[in-house]
Amino acid sequence: MFRKIALIALPLGLAACGGAGGDSAGASRDQIKVVGSSTVYPFTKAVAEQFASKNSQFKAPVVESTGTGSGMKLFCAGIGVQHPDIENASRRMKKSEFEDCQKNGVKDIVEIQIGIDGLALIEANNGPALALTVEDIYKAIAATPYGKPQTAKTWKDVNPALPAIAIQVLGPPSTSGTRDSLAELIMEKGCDADPAMKALKESDSEKHKTICTKVREDKVYVEQGENDNLIVQKLTSNPTAIGVLGYSFLEENLNAVRGVKINGVAPTYETISDFSYPGARAMYIYVKGGHLSAVPGLKEFVAEYANAWNADGYLARRGLIASPDAVRAANAEAARTLKFMDGKDLK
Numbered sequence: 001m002f003r004k005i006a007l008i009a010l011p012l013g014l015a016a017c018g019g020a021g022g023d024s025a026g027a028s029r030d031q032i033k034v035v036g037s038s039t040v041y042p043f044t045k046a047v048a049e050q051f052a053s054k055n056s057q058f059k060a061p062v063v064e065s066t067g068t069g070s071g072m073k074l075f076c077a078g079i080g081v082q083h084p085d086i087e088n089a090s091r092r093m094k095k096s097e098f099e100d101c102q103k104n105g106v107k108d109i110v111e112i113q114i115g116i117d118g119l120a121l122i123e124a125n126n127g128p129a130l131a132l133t134v135e136d137i138y139k140a141i142a143a144t145p146y147g148k149p150q151t152a153k154t155w156k157d158v159n160p161a162l163p164a165i166a167i168q169v170l171g172p173p174s175t176s177g178t179r180d181s182l183a184e185l186i187m188e189k190g191c192d193a194d195p196a197m198k199a200l201k202e203s204d205s206e207k208h209k210t211i212c213t214k215v216r217e218d219k220v221y222v223e224q225g226e227n228d229n230l231i232v233q234k235l236t237s238n239p240t241a242i243g244v245l246g247y248s249f250l251e252e253n254l255n256a257v258r259g260v261k262i263n264g265v266a267p268t269y270e271t272i273s274d275f276s277y278p279g280a281r282a283m284y285i286y287v288k289g290g291h292l293s294a295v296p297g298l299k300e301f302v303a304e305y306a307n308a309w310n311a312d313g314y315l316a317r318r319g320l321i322a323s324p325d326a327v328r329a330a331n332a333e334a335a336r337t338l339k340f341m342d343g344k345d346l347k
Helices: 002-012 041-054 070-077 095-105 135-140 175-192 195-203 205-213 227-236 248-253 271-275 296-308 326-336
Strands: 033-036 084-087 109-124 167-172 221-223 242-246 258-261 280-288
Touching: 033 070, 041 084, 041 296, 070 095, 070 175, 070 296, 084 258, 084 271, 109 175, 109 227, 109 248, 109 271, 109 296, 135 175, 135 326, 167 175, 167 227, 175 205, 175 242, 195 205, 227 242, 227 248, 227 258, 242 248, 248 258, 271 280, 280 296, 296 326
Parallel strands: 033 084, 167 221, 167 242
Antiparallel strands: 084 280, 109 242, 109 258, 109 280
């Protein structure tokens, strides 16, 4: 039904239709709407600004920072005027999220990797110059490290070679893709350094996930919402704390904060681009196929994104790390052809 309406209503914008929450028949939208990751937000915002300046016939897109998880729920809720067109994601879509999309009628989705970012641990420039391993980080912030009660109060409790400074970590909430990356790239690897935990993953994956990725809730790990700049501000007034955020925010604030080495590797453009830094991760946008022919400028917006992510593009000046040539080429093709994903390789 929506596709028929979209063809008729193309000059007027996106017409609402049946489906999840489709109760505003007759309404229309002629402005692109984007939700999702706070890490991807500044990049998409920059593309939106360029798009608006180059295409005066289209309205400037509305870009909201909701967090990857919350954005996925909004994106997958349905087709129609009340649902967003694009989801920013600082991790790949989960299989369960793809299934939610399908269930709610969002069957056609274009997946585009826009570049690479690093899940960076940072501290104030006048901080203690911590150098940590993935095991140190896991032991410090896990609710039940290796299935045992959490008793660590200082970094020295975690590793005798570290200073006796109280552990305080300022990080993203559970709705954030950065939090998911912290769990997958750092905590789980630190947890699986224990052979018993690695074996548990095979025998009881749910128990393994709880032990390896659940964060302690005794105010040692402090959620900071989706405002990564707030973490930078708080670290300058609390130099013994460390923060968890996207590398682009570190790069923008080198006058105030610096990266914390993980496994002996500091977060830099080079170490993230070659994935030698443990926190390196790919970033994505997801485009709703059911809106492509209905929302004015949506195809052109995707094309603008593909023109911006090269190593010498304007997104690089915003802190985006370009994907390898072959990956960029494949995703430029995805942005050109707008081929829909099948979701078979999602986890």
